[in-house]
Amino acid sequence: MAAVIKSKEGKMEINMQSCNTFAEMKDQLNAQLKSVGDFWLGGTVSIDTGYQVLSNKQLEEIQSILSRHGLNLQSNNSIVSKELTDSDNEISPFEQLPFYEDTMLICKSLRSGQRIVAEGNVVILGDVNPGAEIIAGGNIIIMGSLRGMVHAGAYGDDTALVSAYRLNPTQLRIGSHITRSPDGELIMIECPELARIRGGKVCIEKLKI
């Protein structure tokens, strides 16, 4: 389905809820803007991306497409951000995941000395042992024990998150932040956990789904 352009109080609003991937979103946007021509030249645009939350990098890309047609991006509305402002209800962190096109699925454990580098998200069906490394542009989900080093949002995305069935990393990096387990007695927490940046600090919280 195509993206829908409509006018709202003299502003252009583009609804892209129907787009499933970011690439599709960009294609649709290009096609639609070409069809409108320069009618809106110099105007501002708000885009509605539904359940997809765009990363800063992706917003920049959208902005550059718009500016090629002489338009400015005013705001990016998504259902998630609407819900966030509408109510204080706790929503699943996974609904706020920054959106990445590619996801690499690895169906084995990573052992010491093994290293995964991915542009987008990484999902591991297994453990990540000490000495193993994962570098991902997006989010990292580990369906097992995380004992090694992971870097989510490695290309500067501070909204990326790391989640593991057992989160005991030697070191955990998100965007430009680096943390490690506290010194002293090892605390074992017997539940899945999630790490993300809140208020400029890496926060570890219980995973609620």
Next chain:
Amino acid sequence: MKSRVLVVTSGKGGVGKTTTTANLGTALAMMGKKVVLLDTDIGLRNLDVVMGLENRIVFDIVDVVNAKCKLKQALIRDKRFDGLCLLPAAQTKDKSAVTPHQMKNLTNELRSDYDYILVDCPAGIEQGFRNAIAGADNAIVVATPEVSSVRDADRIVGLLEAAGLNKSRLIINRLRSKMVKRGDMMNIEDIIDILSIDLLGVVPEDEVIVISTNRGEPAVMDNTSRAGAAYRRIARRITGEDVPMFTLDDTNNFLDRFKKLLKLAK
């Protein structure tokens, strides 16, 4: 019987690869199997010393691959057991004296005459390691209950998997049950949890090993040695026998058994 090539490896040095190779080889030979021990630690050979065969070396593995002698000439027969042989490493060369391809040919040549070919792998992950695993069917990974050893073993298992050796089995060496009970040493479950490979056996810490190594008589020949008994059990497991695992409650002390009976002890 189809012959098997087993490489004994660990990554880290000093965890007991050579001791394990010597003891398992001797134990298998005691069970009537035809065994050849292959030392691939060129430049730092030890297996001949541990086996007490150092003074009988004429030719070595490098001479064999360079066709300076026949394979049969280089093999040292251990007179204590029928069917136990050692192919020693060279001491004056280094690891690059042999290639993985040559090792593969060598192990294949040995297959026709022996039931078990045990390859003693050098420490490290460089050419010596690649040589040692080249002709192997399966690997035995030796680790001690220390974080550094387990870390290296994990690396080794990863490299073995990358080389197509997927069914590695683990020997936990030098376990001190008292320290484990106190919580001062990694326990068996922790190690298996990280390495996620099958456990082949657990060898307790034993002073007899030091004595037997110095004497050149593997500990399995000593009936009083606990480590020797553990190696004999592991050898039986290698042949496919179902032998129960060593447990932490390995004391045969009368008082302990009495306490256990009354459920006073854990």
